[in-house]
Amino acid sequence: MATTASHCPYCALQCAMSLQTGADLPEQQVDHRPPVGIGSRDFPTNRGGLCKKGWTSAELINSAGRVTTPLRRVGSEFVPVGWEQALDDIADRLRSIGERHGKDAVGVFGGGGLTNEKAYQLGKFARIALGTSMIDYNGRFCMSSAAAAGNRAFGIDRGMPFPVSDLDGAQTILLVGSNVAATMPPFIGHLEGTRERNGLIVVDPRRSETARLTDDGGGLHLQPVPGTDLVLLLGITHIVLNEKLYDEHYVQTRTVGWEGVRRSVAQWWPQRVQEVTGAPTGQLREVAHRLAGGRGTYILTGRGIEQHVDGTDTVTAAINLSLLLGLCGRPGSGYGTLTGQGNGQGGREHGQKADQLPGYRKITDPQARAQVAAVWGVDPDRLPGPGVPATELLGRLGEQIKALLVHGSNVVISAPDAGAVARRLAQLDLLVVCDFFCSETAAHADYVLPVTQWAEEEGTMTNLEGRVLRRRRAIEPPQGVRSELWIMAELAQRLAAPGVWDTEAAAVFDELARASAGGIADYSGLSHELLDTEVEAYWPYPSGSAGTPRLFAERFAHPDGRAVMVPVRSRRHAPRPVATDELTLVTGRLLEHYQSGAQTRRVEELRSARPQADLQIDPATAQRLGIAEGDPGAISNLRGEVFARAELSTGIRIDTVFLPFHFGGRQTANALTEAVVDPISAMPEFKRTQVSVRRADPVEVQG
Amino acid sequence: MRVVLVGYGPVGARFVEEVLPAVETGRIDLTVVGAEPEQAYNRVLVSEFAANKVDRRALDIIDAEAVAATGVRVLTGTAVTAIDRTARRLTLGDGQSLGYDRLVLATGARAHVPALAGLSQVEASTDPAVPADDRQVRGLPAGIVGLRDLADAEVVARAVSDRRRILVLGGGVLGTEAALAMADQGAEVVLIHSGPVPMARNLDHGGGQALARAARRAGVIMLGDFRATGVICEPVPGEGARFGALLGEDGERIPGDLLVLSAGVRARVGLAAAAGLPTAAGILVDPSLRSWADRSIFAIGDCAHVATGRVGAGAESVPGGPRGLIGPGWRQAEFVAAQLVAEAGRAGGPVLPETEERPPVVMLKADGVDVLAAGRVMADPWDSGSHALGCSGGVEVSQWVDPARGAYVKLVTVDDVLEGFVCVGMPRVGAELTVLYNGQAELPTDRSVLLRLDAPALTTGGAVDRFAPEAVVCWCNGVVVKSIMDGVAAGDDSVECVGRRTRAGTGCGGCRGRIAELIGRQATVG
Structure with missing residues (x-):
């Protein structure tokens, strides 16, 4: 039996795993078993453990639904087609659409699950092979608010500016809007010490699996009204200031702008915060005092507070609080955001974002353009300007945008107002989806191009701590399956694109490293060869350095070295009378599924544990609506209607219901969410949607 | 413009x-x-x-x-x-x-100066820099202040730090808050109000009783049913007249160093x-x-x-x-x-706000004394009529009284939507009622669901049975007690065996101790 050291294909924790192959692999005795086994591998983030998604991930490799040959739509059917023919036709159609409607008529939609090499190459492909500015990715739905807030506060966006194992010694951890127990379970190993010290504080409108970790004296759970996190954080900041719990010396020497923050929170005295959030003043005070307790405090944010139209400001409030307490850059304390997707961190650094070039540089910066253009071998003037963010890009489909290439994303499930997205996809002249399964989005495609899975490819991923990791090939992909690097190279050649289009990940990485040199996310000192020594590669890792496990010890990444505290205001706190039959819908995740579920719904053990979307609802609310446990429920608003089985739970507020967003068809939670976005980050509102709920007729559910 | x-x-x-x-x-x-x-x-x-x-x-x-x-x-x-x-x-x-x-x-608004003997002779300030509305307040003798602005606050703050005896006249929200805040800082405070309970404008009798008891417990001397009729000011060399005592209608004399007027405001x-x-x-x-x-x-x-x-x-x-x-x-x-x-900008103006704003929630700002009230609260549970007959559309009143723990809740609903409520001594419940009242949300039919929010089982999990069959042991792999016990009964006798069969303990590893505990428990039972 041979083993290959790699990492899990799913979330940003990127747990280490060992891929076992060989004739003596016990499981291969049964025909349908995967050609690779998953073994434990020790690593600081997961310490040998995996969650059930990781343990079962090998089943994806020879899953029955795997696409193993290019598919072309003929009428309402897909027919297999050869690679040459598919690529020739796609290139022809892309060229003619560009000629007829302008280059921006071709859009590219990437994903936070792509390796650094693919994400980099995709950005380059859009800019110089297609010549389009219209590229963005699903990280817009994931990390954009935290990224925007981090950039303006620290001048850099590395989700956790410290190794995750630093959390082990913390006295107090405030987890705002993150359900790690379901989304990246092995992470909770790093909360154990804090729980033993009774110091875990979880803010979530649901009594989530993570909130329940505060039981038995483990800490404290605050259950605010959905969408009031900003006010909650302003209120805690108010107490920290008024009760003089802040670090005056740190604030004076390491930050700018705190006077403005002080004035901006003056109006959020505890009673007023209680009125808006429903969190009692006593709890607010307790949180403030615990955070200021001084023996190692971390504040961590997640999608719960970020996926809102005021997500950037909410994260900013969390950062301001961290800065006032003097946490950032101090050993044993800090602020971080928990990146979601597998390569959500690296995916946002190397050019998939509408306004960015590799190395986390602005596409509007002439110096960055010149440098990257030189690496790519083109004239800087050939590079397009900034495009538009994901939700707006999807809103242009069928209008300004006539063709779309989708990589590592399932927008029909994951984008807001998903019904409208599906309708717009149908109006495209050309939709090409690269995937290993015929996802709900691929089902709309003109071409589905089958690509390699993690165990079949080489590359790098950057985990939630900003550590660059190697993904390694353990087995050969099925015949007929290609890597996206190869697909881009082939298309680039057919489009007569300038530049070099390597198909080996190591070579693409070397190019990425050069293109990132001197940027914020500088990878220039790294290579596959170096990473293969298992070096601890935290970026920035400029050539000649040994990387940066911990940021901000001396200075922040702004020119004056100081962190910027930006005063933020809540603009939607006024009590709003709602129709009495309306409830607030919060969407989120389950332990068993990852993202749109395109992969995990195909794993028997995961599917049978969570085969459908259940509607979490308080028993008293359900009783009022005439809904009993297990009844079919219809959840609706102006945009759509979703059917889900009622799961009664006192772990949710009586004015709130919860749906997981991992499911498709009539269970697509995002059919209800609205395509409104944060003005700074363009993050959509996923966690505060008004809906009506009723008991559905079983016939409707089947329909 | x-x-x-x-x-x-x-x-x-x-x-x-x-x-x-x-x-x-x-x-x-x-x-x-x-x-x-x-x-x-x-x-x-x-x-x-x-x-x-x-x-x-x-x-x-x-x-x-x-x-x-x-x-x-x-x-x-x-x-x-x-x-x-x-x-x-x-x-x-x-x-x-x-x-x-x-x-x-x-x-x-300015503090209202009540008609008290000894104050009527006070001359109003004639300083032209003082707005006409404020001349009466500004002309008050030393030792008597309203509590509206920074100048007033500085006078009170000195009295608090000098440990003076302070009389607060008026048991409304502001007077009660001020008295509680001063008592919290160690001052000797007497809160004087004319009715039987404080905050009578906002609270029903039960709520007022609960507040009075909580305030007493917080160290405020509560003096109810007191009708103030006059003040006695004593001449102090060099600074004119200074407040000495408050007089009641039956001739009682309440001495103090400072009198804070909190008898309402006037626009x-x-x-x-x-x-x-x-x-x-x-x-x-x-x-x-x-x-x-x-x-x-x-x-x-x-x-x-x-x-x-x-x-x-x-x-x-x-x-x-x-x-x-x-x-x-x-x-x-x-x-x-x-x-x-x-x-x-010569653009169209904003849309007019709702003219009928609901009466806002009144909240007492005080540490450890949680009082919230809003809307109609005087209705009696047994008077409201129609609910007893099961008719819809009627006023319903629900009440919870627990004096020993200082808790009091009253809910007044019409068609299951809060028209008013009082909540004393139950912080989480009060916060939730505020949200429900402001959102005009429908309450659960079983109102007692709301009363449980402050229950220790929900906040600390103390009553949760860790060995219940459906209690989760391994979060990473979603494994419950029952799955583990089934395996143990079938012969899994180590944490590793349990892990191989159920995956419990193969994630973050945090539950391995508990799995061992479960195995041990089975051994004891078996």
């Missing part, structure tokens, strides 16, 4: 903030005139400042430098003495004059009234906050009395009055700012 704001309290400050963008682009030329020598500060926290619980900086509410840099002229320590509505000019205390196109009055309407604007409990404005008599003048906050204007109606008979709360005042400031910004 020249806009002048008179009054620079928290409502005025909010107005300034909202119009700043239009000032920046030059569409609005803004002048602010404030009578106090300070930049705007957060009056809501004045009683906490008075009790030395927060410092002066905590009261700052506006970025004065940013406001000035934008080009707003701020005249502090300046009174407006007259409005010439025809010429659209103001006369200032220093004799200067100031023209306007639109005038916004945010003059607020500052003097300036408006002198200019011929109609006033009642405040400056009369229509729902768009424009004066009944002059379309170029607005009033917001504590000085504004919103009512639909009727020609010929006697101003004295207009029902309602200023709310006296900051939330509605801020919403008015935002609304008028939006109107003026739109007018200056």
Whole structure:
């Protein structure tokens, strides 16, 4: 039996795993078993453990639904087609659409699950092979608010500016809007010490699996009204200031702008915060005092507070609080955001974002353009300007945008107002989806191009701590399956694109490293060869350095070295009378599924544990609506209607219901969410949607 | 467009903030005139400042430098003495004059000075720099203050730190808050109110009882059913008369070092009234906050009395009055700012706010004494009639009384939506009721569900059975007690065996101890 050291294909924790192959692999005795086994591998983030998604991930490799040959739509059917023919036709159609409607008529939609090499190459492909500015990715739905807030506060966006194992010694951890127990379970190993010290504080409108970790004296759970996190954080900041719990010396020497923050929170005295959030003043005070307790405090944010139209400001409030307490850059304390997707961190650094070039540089910066253009071998003037963010890009489909290439994303499930997205996809002249399964989005495609899975490819991923990791090939992909690097190279050649289009990940990485040199996310000192020594590669890792496990010890990444505290205001706190039959819908995740579920719904053990979307609802609310446990429920608003089985739970507020967003068809939670976005980050509102709920007729559910 | 704001309290400050963008682009030329020598500060926290619980900086509410840099002229320590509505000019205390196109009055309210023997002879201040509305308060003898502004607060703060005996006259929200804050800082405080319970305007009898008991427990000396009739002031060499004691109708004499008047407030309407604007409990404005008599003048906050204007109606008979709360005042400031910004940009104005705002939630600001109330609370559980017959649409009253633990809750609903509530001593319940009341959400049929929010089982998990069959042991792999026990019964005798069969313990590893515990338990049982 041979083993290959790699990492899990799913979330940003990127747990280490060992891929076992060989004739003596016990499981291969049964025909349908995967050609690779998953073994434990020790690593600081997961310490040998995996969650059930990781343990079962090998089943994806020879899953029955795997696409193993290019598919072309003929009428309402897909027919297999050869690679040459598919690529020739796609290139022809892309060229003619560009000629007829302008280059921006071709859009590219990437994903936070792509390796650094693919994400980099995709950005380059859009800019110089297609010549389009219209590229963005699903990280817009994931990390954009935290990224925007981090950039303006620290001048850099590395989700956790410290190794995750630093959390082990913390006295107090405030987890705002993150359900790690379901989304990246092995992470909770790093909360154990804090729980033993009774110091875990979880803010979530649901009594989530993570909130329940505060039981038995483990800490404290605050259950605010959905969408009031900003006010909650302003209120805690108010107490920290008024009760003089802040670090005056740190604030004076390491930050700018705190006077403005002080004035901006003056109006959020505890009673007023209680009125808006429903969190009692006593709890607010307790949180403030615990955070200021001084023996190692971390504040961590997640999608719960970020996926809102005021997500950037909410994260900013969390950062301001961290800065006032003097946490950032101090050993044993800090602020971080928990990146979601597998390569959500690296995916946002190397050019998939509408306004960015590799190395986390602005596409509007002439110096960055010149440098990257030189690496790519083109004239800087050939590079397009900034495009538009994901939700707006999807809103242009069928209008300004006539063709779309989708990589590592399932927008029909994951984008807001998903019904409208599906309708717009149908109006495209050309939709090409690269995937290993015929996802709900691929089902709309003109071409589905089958690509390699993690165990079949080489590359790098950057985990939630900003550590660059190697993904390694353990087995050969099925015949007929290609890597996206190869697909881009082939298309680039057919489009007569300038530049070099390597198909080996190591070579693409070397190019990425050069293109990132001197940027914020500088990878220039790294290579596959170096990473293969298992070096601890935290970026920035400029050539000649040994990387940066911990940021901000001396200075922040702004020119004056100081962190910027930006005063933020809540603009939607006024009590709003709602129709009495309306409830607030919060969407989120389950332990068993990852993202749109395109992969995990195909794993028997995961599917049978969570085969459908259940509607979490308080028993008293359900009783009022005439809904009993297990009844079919219809959840609706102006945009759509979703059917889900009622799961009664006192772990949710009586004015709130919860749906997981991992499911498709009539269970697509995002059919209800609205395509409104944060003005700074363009993050959509996923966690505060008004809906009506009723008991559905079983016939409707089947329909 | 020249806009002048008179009054620079928290409502005025909010107005300034909202119009700043239009000032920046030059569409609005803004002048602010404030009578106090300070930049705007957060009056809501004045009683906490008075009790030395927060410092002066905590009261700052506006970025004065940013406001000035934008080009707003701020005249502090300046009174407006007259409005010439025809010429659209103001006369200032220093004799200067100031023209306007639109005038916004945010003059607020002053402490009401009750009719007490010994105070009626006090001469009003004659200082022209003091607005007419404030001359009576400013002329009070030493040792008697209202508690409205920083000058008052500083007097009270000194008395608190000098451990003086302080009498608070008036058991409303502000008086009760001030007394509790001072007691919390170690002062000897007597709270004197005329009815049987404090906060009688907001609370029913049960709620008032619960509050009185909580206040006593917090160290406040509660003196109810006391009708104050006069004050005794003693001459002090060098500083004139100084407060010595409060007198009751039966001749009782309550000695004290400081008397804090908290017997209500009166809108500052003097300036408006002198200019011929109609006033009642405040400056009369229509729902768009424009004066009944002059379309170029607005009033917001504590000085504004919103009512639909009727020609010929006697101003004295207009029902309602200023709310006296900051939330509605801020919403008015935002609304008028939006109107003026739109007018200056020749755009359409904002949509009129709901005229029928619900009575706001009143919340006592005090550590450890949780009191919340809103709306109709006087109904009796047994009087309300229709619910007993099971008819829909009736008033329903539910009540929970637990004096030993200081808890009291009353819910008054119509069609299952809260019309009013009182909540004492149950912080989480009170916070939740506030949200439900403001959102007009339908309550669960079983109201007692709401009462359990403060239960220890929900907050600490103390009552959760860790060995219940469905209790989760391994979060990473979603494994419950039952799955593990099934395996153990079938012979899994180590954590590793359990892990191989169920995956429990193969994630973060945090549950391995508990798995061992479960195996041991089975061994004991078996």
